[in-house]
Amino acid sequence: MLSIQNLSAGYGQSQVLQGMSLNIAPGEIVALLGRNGAGRSTLARAVVGLVAARGRIEWRGHDILGKKTFEIARLGLGYVPESRDVFRDLTVAQNLLLGLKPGQPPGRWSIASMYQLFPQLALRSRVRAGVLSGGEQQMLTLCRTLMGDPALIIIDEPTEGLAPQLVEAVADFLRALKAQGVSVLLIEQKLTMALAVSDRCAIMGHGRVVFEGTPEELQAAQAVRREWLEV
Numbered sequence: 001m002l003s004i005q006n007l008s009a010g011y012g013q014s015q016v017l018q019g020m021s022l023n024i025a026p027g028e029i030v031a032l033l034g035r036n037g038a039g040r041s042t043l044a045r046a047v048v049g050l051v052a053a054r055g056r057i058e059w060r061g062h063d064i065l066g067k068k069t070f071e072i073a074r075l076g077l078g079y080v081p082e083s084r085d086v087f088r089d090l091t092v093a094q095n096l097l098l099g100l101k102p103g104q105p106p107g108r109w110s111i112a113s114m115y116q117l118f119p120q121l122a123l124r125s126r127v128r129a130g131v132l133s134g135g136e137q138q139m140l141t142l143c144r145t146l147m148g149d150p151a152l153i154i155i156d157e158p159t160e161g162l163a164p165q166l167v168e169a170v171a172d173f174l175r176a177l178k179a180q181g182v183s184v185l186l187i188e189q190k191l192t193m194a195l196a197v198s199d200r201c202a203i204m205g206h207g208r209v210v211f212e213g214t215p216e217e218l219q220a221a222q223a224v225r226r227e228w229l230e231v
Contacts, residue, residue: 001026001183002047002059002077002152009046009053016042017053018207024152029174029184031194031215033229034204040187041082043204044154047185048072048079059152074101078150082157082187084137086144088130092121095129095140099147107149108180114143117173135166142173152183159190171197191229195219203228 007020016039024030032040046053049069057065064072073079087095096111115122118139124132129140138158145153155174159167167190174197177184188194194201195215203211203218205228211221218224 001028002185003057004043004047005056005058007043007046007053007055007057009042009051011042011051016207017046020055020204020208022202022209022212024183024185026151026183027178027181028200029178029186029198031186031188031198031201032204033188033191033194033201035229038204039207040204041156044079044081044156044185044187047154048077073148073150076149076151078145078148078153080141080145080153080155080158082160084134084141086129086132086137086140089128091126091128092132092140093125095144096147099144101148104149107147109146109149111147114146117176118143118169135162138162138166138170142170146177146182150182152185153177154185154187156187157189158186159188159193167193191225 002024004020004022008015008017010016020043034040042051045051047057049067049072053065056063059075059077064075087098093111096114120136121139121143124136129137132140142158158170171193174184186194186198198215201213201215201218202209210228211224
């Protein structure tokens, strides 16, 4: 479904990705792990056209490298940034409506189904997004992206700063995506949660993949975790 091949990208004179390669199959959750600065967020931004890159990014057999972000989104890729970008002066319900893609038939998700996933949003539906808590804004950003009915969604650090109860709610959200056949590239620091929801794990170091395997294989690879994940 998504194939990233020999990708290089960076900012100015700083080269962050150094020949990065990764594949994601339909309906698969891939956890992308690594220390801060490994290049995970840069990879996400490069895939959706927010960072200039060299190499090849194939989506459903077509090279999308160089396309504009809105064009990539219309092809069925969703992106939830780490910054939790909500429209602060609009209500929760209005933010969700902005996730819809004009001119396309109704997808698998509706506002009602978003409220089922995160009941707290239903209680806050008429509240301006700018006054929501950080956790509520994270829920809203996840749901707004899902309203566009993506076939694959890239989610950057969804549990950062969240209380344990909300971390479990995000995990349930990811399981719901998988049940609907949505592929996920999950960028995550919380190893326990990432291992619990993913089909496959990839660890980044020095701008490339240094380990790839199942959660069980990663749990058994103590030397790999010690070198590339533990502080």
